[in-house]
Amino acid sequence: MTTEDKTPITLDFVPARSPVKLFGLSGRERIMKMIKDRRADGVVIGADDPQAASSGDWLIMDEDCLYDGPVIDWLLAGPDRAVDADGARAGRVSSKGEQQDAVRAWIKGAGSLPEGIDLASPDSIGAAYRTALRKRETPYCLRISAIGREKAEQRLFAGSYKGVTDFVTKYVWPWPAFHLTRLCAALKISPNMVTSLSLVLVLAAFWFFWQGDFASGLLAAWGMTFLDTVDGKLARTTLTSSKWGNIFDHGIDLVHPPFWYWSWAHGLSSGLEAGVGPGSSASWLGLSSLDWALWVILVGYVAGRLMEGYFIARFKLELHIWRRFDSFFRLIVSRRNPNLILLSLGLLLGDPAAGFLWVALWTIASLAVHGVQIVQAERAARNHPLSSWLDGALRQDS
Known part of the structure; x- marks a missing residue:
């Protein structure tokens, strides 16, 4: 700034x-x-x-x-x-x-x-709306010797966290991410080094899924999502954000999910053809249904991103920060982390194919919600420009 x-x-x-x-x-x-x-x-x-x-x-x-x-x-x-x-x-x-x-x-x-x-x-x-972090927050000025290093670092870390994001990132990762961020800063590990490691885990997850080793793949995938939380927080708390780091991190985030879904589908298909049996759902539905589910997920992923992009271009506002419901829905919308929860549940139940089908169904449901959101926004925009509910709450508090 x-x-x-x-x-x-x-x-x-x-x-x-x-x-x-x-x-x-x-x-x-x-x-x-x-x-x-x-x-x-x-x-x-x-x-x-x-x-x-x-x-x-x-x-x-x-x-x-x-x-x-x-x-x-x-x-x-x-x-x-x-x-x-x-x-x-x-x-x-x-x-x-x-x-x-x-x-x-x-x-x-x-x-x-x-x-x-x-x-x-x-x-x-006055409370400030942090566009990059999708949240409103009252500024602070703190005496470090009065609160101690631990609380000062916790306040810095909390300030680096996005307000509108998925359920896992918002509620599961903060505590372990805080401690790993501190360790990385102490060891002089740069945000780009963390992002590079997350890229390795992206490739590892793809390979394991492709081989039908879904458990190992999910361990790599969840590890990647955790590091994806740490690199941004490390950059913001150490004031080492860079244009290249932003492109590197967000580029990986944007590109890798479809490849994971493709490799998961391949792992299911290979197991079914070999008679290994990737779950009762795959055996019952057959290869053609898995192909249809894959296409639904891939096309739905692209369509969802395009709908979000249209919302920004049309209304100069991110879809997920328009109303309270939109911010809530971001917690569970069909994105990588919520979809990994569905895939993990399927595997825990001994039916990885079922998890894959759940992702396809949730993708359709999420697209339907996005469609309704856009229609509602078009109607609302006839009367006045759209603004974020976070900005409105900010004005009420100030």
């Missing part, structure tokens, strides 16, 4: 008494990265640099504080402003000298804020 204010800014720090690294970054490093992401023109200079601005503004940040992105955005949006949340503070002043010294002392907890400084709390800055 960038800011339109191009006023020269010198960045100054109040040192932390006991510096703590969060996901491998010190307070100073994290603040610098966040501000550089927003002021890519290189205006921000360390206060100890001989080129420190003799004119322009001074932005004074506390190394012992954890600042949310919208808080920094607000400080960068204009001069003579400060933020305070139970002693977690920062300020921007437009003049050097006594005012700058007074703000530094105030951040340390000594003295009062000079007159003429606009003071705000994260709550008064």
